[in-house]
Amino acid sequence: MSRTYLGEFEELVLLTVAILNGSAYGLNIAEELKQRTNRSINLSGVHVALYRLEEKGFVQSELGGATPARGGRRKRLFLITTYGKRTLDELRQVRNDLWEAIPNLSFS
Amino acid sequence: MPLPQPTPLPPTWADRLLRFVCPADLQEELLGDLHEQFEQQVDQLGETKARRLYVWEVICFCRPYLIRRQFRTRTVIAHAYSSPECRTTSFLSPLMLRSNLKIAFRNLWKHKMFSFINVMGLSVGMTACFLIALYVHFELTYDAFHQKADRIYRLATDLKTESETIQYDISSWAYAPNLKQDFPEVENFVRISTKGRIVRKGDLKFQEDKTVFADSSFFSVFNFKLLKGDSRTALAEPMSVVLPQKTVRKYFGDADPMGQTLLLGDDGVPAKITGIMEDIPENSQIKGDLFISMISYTDYFNKGIENEWGDFGAISFLLLKPGANPDALAKKFPQFLESHAGKMMREYKLGITLVLEPLREVYLYSKRPAEESGSVTNVTVFSVIGLFILLLACINFSNLTTARSADRAKEVGVRKAIGAARWLLARQFIGESVLLCLVAFLVAVLLSAVLIPGFNTLAGKTISPGIGSNLPFVGGMFIAASAIGCLAGTYPALVLSSFEPVTVLKGRFMANATGIFVRKGLVTLQFAISITLVIATIVIYSQVDFMRTRDLGFSKDQMLVIKAQAGTKRNVFDAAISRMSGVKSTAASSSVPGGWNPQAASSLENNSGDMQAGNLDVYRVDFDFISQYNLKVVAGRPFSRNFPADSSQSLMINEAMAKVLGYSRPQAAIGKRFDQWGRKGTIVGVLKDFHFKSLQETIKPLTFRVTDWWNGDLLSVKIDGRQVRQTLEAIEAQWKQHNPDRPFDYYFMDEFFDRQYRSDERFQTLFVNFALLAIFISCLGLLGLASYTTVQRTKEIGVRKVLGASTGSIVGLLSKDFLKLVVLAFLIASPLAWYGMHRWLENFAYQTPIRWWVFGSAGVLSVTVAFVTISFQSIRAALLNPVKSLRSE
Numbered sequence: 003m004s005r006t007y008l009g010e011f012e013e014l015v016l017l018t019v020a021i022l023n024g025s026a027y028g029l030n031i032a033e034e035l036k037q038r039t040n041r042s043i044n045l046s047g048v049h050v051a052l053y054r055l056e057e058k059g060f061v062q063s064e065l066g067g068a069t070p071a072r073g074g075r076r077k078r079l080f081l082i083t084t085y086g087k088r089t090l091d092e093l094r095q096v097r098n099d100l101w102e103a104i105p106n107l108s109f110s
Numbered sequence: 111m112p113l114p115q116p117t118p119l120p121p122t123w124a125d126r127l128l129r130f131v132c133p134a135d136l137q138e139e140l141l142g143d144l145h146e147q148f149e150q151q152v153d154q155l156g157e158t159k160a161r162r163l164y165v166w167e168v169i170c171f172c173r174p175y176l177i178r179r180q181f182r183t184r185t186v187i188a189h190a191y192s193s194p195e196c197r198t199t200s201f202l203s204p205l206m207l208r209s210n211l212k213i214a215f216r217n218l219w220k221h222k223m224f225s226f227i228n229v230m231g232l233s234v235g236m237t238a239c240f241l242i243a244l245y246v247h248f249e250l251t252y253d254a255f256h257q258k259a260d261r262i263y264r265l266a267t268d269l270k271t272e273s274e275t276i277q278y279d280i281s282s283w284a285y286a287p288n289l290k291q292d293f294p295e296v297e298n299f300v301r302i303s304t305k306g307r308i309v310r311k312g313d314l315k316f317q318e319d320k321t322v323f324a325d326s327s328f329f330s331v332f333n334f335k336l337l338k339g340d341s342r343t344a345l346a347e348p349m350s351v352v353l354p355q356k357t358v359r360k361y362f363g364d365a366d367p368m369g370q371t372l373l374l375g376d377d378g379v380p381a382k383i384t385g386i387m388e389d390i391p392e393n394s395q396i397k398g399d400l401f402i403s404m405i406s407y408t409d410y411f412n413k414g415i416e417n418e419w420g421d422f423g424a425i426s427f428l429l430l431k432p433g434a435n436p437d438a439l440a441k442k443f444p445q446f447l448e449s450h451a452g453k454m455m456r457e458y459k460l461g462i463t464l465v466l467e468p469l470r471e472v473y474l475y476s477k478r479p480a481e482e483s484g485s486v487t488n489v490t491v492f493s494v495i496g497l498f499i500l501l502l503a504c505i506n507f508s509n510l511t512t513a514r515s516a517d518r519a520k521e522v523g524v525r526k527a528i529g530a531a532r533w534l535l536a537r538q539f540i541g542e543s544v545l546l547c548l549v550a551f552l553v554a555v556l557l558s559a560v561l562i563p564g565f566n567t568l569a570g571k572t573i574s575p576g577i578g579s580n581l582p583f584v585g586g587m588f589i590a591a592s593a594i595g596c597l598a599g600t601y602p603a604l605v606l607s608s609f610e611p612v613t614v615l616k617g618r619f620m621a622n623a624t625g626i627f628v629r630k631g632l633v634t635l636q637f638a639i640s641i642t643l644v645i646a647t648i649v650i651y652s653q654v655d656f657m658r659t660r661d662l663g664f665s666k667d668q669m670l671v672i673k674a675q676a677g678t679k680r681n682v683f684d685a686a687i688s689r690m691s692g693v694k695s696t697a698a699s700s701s702v703p704g705g706w707n708p709q710a711a712s713s714l715e716n717n718s719g720d721m722q723a724g725n726l727d728v729y730r731v732d733f734d735f736i737s738q739y740n741l742k743v744v745a746g747r748p749f750s751r752n753f754p755a756d757s758s759q760s761l762m763i764n765e766a767m768a769k770v771l772g773y774s775r776p777q778a779a780i781g782k783r784f785d786q787w788g789r790k791g792t793i794v795g796v797l798k799d800f801h802f803k804s805l806q807e808t809i810k811p812l813t814f815r816v817t818d819w820w821n822g823d824l825l826s827v828k829i830d831g832r833q834v835r836q837t838l839e840a841i842e843a844q845w846k847q848h849n850p851d852r853p854f855d856y857y858f859m860d861e862f863f864d865r866q867y868r869s870d871e872r873f874q875t876l877f878v879n880f881a882l883l884a885i886f887i888s889c890l891g892l893l894g895l896a897s898y899t900t901v902q903r904t905k906e907i908g909v910r911k912v913l914g915a916s917t918g919s920i921v922g923l924l925s926k927d928f929l930k931l932v933v934l935a936f937l938i939a940s941p942l943a944w945y946g947m948h949r950w951l952e953n954f955a956y957q958t959p960i961r962w963w964v965f966g967s968a969g970v971l972s973v974t975v976a977f978v979t980i981s982f983q984s985i986r987a988a989l990l991n992p993v994k995s996l997r998s999e
Contacts (some may be wrong), residue, residue, distance in 0.1 A: 027139070027143065028139065028140070028143040029143040029146050029147050032147075044166075044167055044170050045140075045143055045144060045147060045167055045170070045171075046167065046170040046171040046173060046176075047170070049136075049140060049143070049171075050173055050175045050176065053136075053175070053179070054175070065139070072141075072142040072143075072145050072146045073141075073142070073145050075138050075139070075141055075142030075145070076138060076139065076142065077139060077142055077143070078139040
């Protein structure tokens with residue numbers, strides 16, 4: 003594969019960042035994932051995934067404002083980049099092709 | 111209005127852990143998320159559970175990714191995550207660490223000479239210290255591997271006769287078993303007795319000097335590990351033997367020896383092998399190559415010995431019950447001896463005192479003669495020397511680093527101007543010195559690994575099989591190296607970080623006077639230590655030389671001593687070798703100088719006419735012995751075949767004996783009565799004193815009697831010096847012919863005597879080496895300092911040369927300052943060294959005087975060495991073309 007590799011969990015985190023659309027930061031990404039996947043998610047995993055995604059260029063980040071709720075600490079907000087979006091699209095395309103290649107699509 | 115509840119906070123230690131683990135630039139957002147989550151969880155799940163989850167969450171953050179990220183450059187990420195407000199970057203933050211390391215290495219590299227001197231001095235010092243630590247540890251842990259060591263005591267005997275008190279390390283066979291019977295606090299006992307025995311298996315035949323008879327409790331009291339056999343019964347049966355592995359290899363190779371037999375002694379008594387034990391550790395005072403059950407000795411080889419209360423020969427160890435008081439037990443000994451052996455003691459006019467010595471203290475502290483004995487003095491001396499050498503290395507390091515401080519003044523100035531706090535700078539410099547120390551540590555480990563075999567040879571025992579077996583020590587050395595780095599780096603760090611940026615950056619910076627004073631003081635201290643060691647070395651050397659060259663009072667050159675054992679063929683053999691051209695003369699005796707001799711309860715008539723009793727050293731000799739060893743007769747006559755009565759009722763004594771009896775002139779002792787070992791008669795002659803024991807002891811009273819040849823005697827053969835080898839071979843051939851089943855066991859007297867001084871010579875060799883080391887390190891320091899000052903004064907020298915100063919005068923000018931220090935150090939060192947050596951010489955009965963020239967030569971030597979060291983630098987500086995040095999910057 004010539005593209006940068008995207009792990010399964012990283013892909014989930016990237017999708018969540020896209021869902022949350024600009025208000026994504028470590029904690030609410032983790033909660034969103036918990037609700038949608040019923041997995042036990044821990045913060046450190048999410049954060050490391052985010053930083054990796056950033057290093058690969060799929061997301062970008064900036065520091066948000068401070069809220070008193072967090073002891074006055076600022077959040078780092080994550081946004082999906084165009085490259086990130088494109089990569090997700092490509093992945094989805096590949097999967098759809100694979101699905102369609104399966105004969106008699108009925109698993110019931 | 112209700113007060114708002116204070117919000118619960120997560121555990122602070124967890125936060126601290128997170129700060130430690132995570133890169134600084136991510137901390138804010140991570141802690142933020144964590145705290146937010148924590149607040150939610152407090153609401154949902156309660157505080158305790160939330161706290162637990164919080165800690166778990168933090169632990170999950172200890173991921174390799176985040177830790178790695180701390181040390182990574184941030185080129186990947188477009189923007190750094192640092193907060194906009196200005197903060198002092200932490201000293202250990204990756205960026206600062208990298209920059210500091212870079213600076214440190216650049217500095218080391220830029221001044222290769224300095225770094226080399228520094229690392230050299232430190233690593234050599236560390237190596238010496240490490241080896242000494244190994245040695246000291248080895249000596250201090252003698253017998254420490256016995257789990258019950260703190261309850262084991264050696265039972266030693268003081269034997270008081272009318273003329274003297276003898277301190278033995280041995281006691282009678284009867285004491286220990288009876289003590290166990292009479293006193294409940296004695297849990298168990300072990301007696302060991304080392305004898306020489308011929309051991310045979312098939313055609314293999316060896317003279318084993320370390321066959322040890324030991325009680326069956328041997329393996330339960332001591333921790334010698336049995337690999338095969340039952341520790342309770344291995345030594346219980348008569349004629350059972352336990353062999354250490356190396357002996358097994360010697361007799362059986364790889365075969366299984368269990369149940370096999372060995373033939374012991376001249377009569378070839380069969381003994382069954384009932385166990386194999388691990389080889390005995392090097393630092394054990396009990397050593398042996400074969401262990402035979404004690405019952406074989408007490409019931410067979412020497413039946414009835416267990417009832418003899420006045421026959422000493424077994425080393426006895428008592429194992430006391432836990433909590434038993436040895437002093438209280440010792441108080442009951444006189445009563446114990448009185449009830450068992452009172453009659454015997456009065457009959458022989460003996461006073462017996464029993465002493466309990468803790469096992470762990472026997473090796474180092476006991477003054478009693480023993481096979482293996484260490485010396486507390488040596489251990490202390492070497493510990494002190496080790497610390498000295500390390501101190502020297504540290505002083506060097508401090509000195510050199512401080513001396514170079516001016517070179518780095520600009521760096522400090524710039525850093526301070528940018529806003530570095532003083533303590534941060536100090537930390538940077540201490541860090542640098544720790545780094546240097548760790549480099550030195552690596553070199554030292556390599557050096558030690560190389561030197562350990564040689565060191566073992568020097569010390570004469572296997573102190574360490576190799577550096578791999580001393581890993582705890584290496585770890586200790588690592589910690590020590592870091593500590594030294596901190597300590598030695600502190601002073602220069604404080605000096606460096608105290609610079610005023612303004613003055614420094616103006617470029618009008620001069621090294622201050624106090625610094626110079628401190629440095630000079632330290633150099634003086636270094637040289638004082640070195641000179642002390644040099645003087646000590648010379649004194650030790652002259653003492654050893656004195657002992658080796660001293661006239662011992664008998665002739666020992668080309669004297670071959672053959673251990674004949676109960677050779678019935680000895681007369682034939684003697685006659686046969688006497689006819690050889692290479693043999694000048696022969697003589698037989700029970701003992702020869704430097705070796706063992708029997709003792710006998712004797713009474714001799716003293717100058718008040720009483721019979722004075724005592725336990726005296728005896729030489730049983732034949733008629734030729736006195737002429738064979740060139741002993742001088744100072745009064746009366748020597749034994750002679752013309753007086754047949756000599757072999758039944760004559761005695762000769764030495765001068766010391768005559769003095770003990772109170773005769774001021776030897777002549778007065780002639781014709782006096784004696785009673786010894788069933789012989790009564792008169793003293794016929796007095797021999798001039800000769801050293802029949804080592805020179806460390808004064809010459810004791812000695813008696814001579816003529817006897818015929820019997821068991822275990824020695825044959826002294828004087829050989830013509832021009833054909834020693836051929837004669838020795840011829841004698842051996844004769845021996846084989848007459849005594850085919852006995853090993854030919856011989857030694858040369860002069861070699862044997864040289865062996866006596868071996869331990870002193872070892873001490874001397876070690877000392878010389880360490881003294882050289884100390885001088886070497888001191889000179890390195892001096893070299894560094896001298897080169898620094900010459901560099902500082904390059905311009906001055908240039909100006910002087912232009913104005914017409916000669917090279918010589920400049921060298922003098924540069925050297926004078928330092929030589930003053932060396933002279934001062936010499937003045938400090940001399941009295942110290944004199945006192946120390948005076949104390950050391952007190953260990954010897956015959957001492958070499960400490961002469962003035964010892965100090966003179968040490969002084970001259972140190973000044974010369976110092977001068978040569980300095981002139982390296984100063985001559986180079988003086989020869990430099992002034993045009994070069996005066997070129998404007």
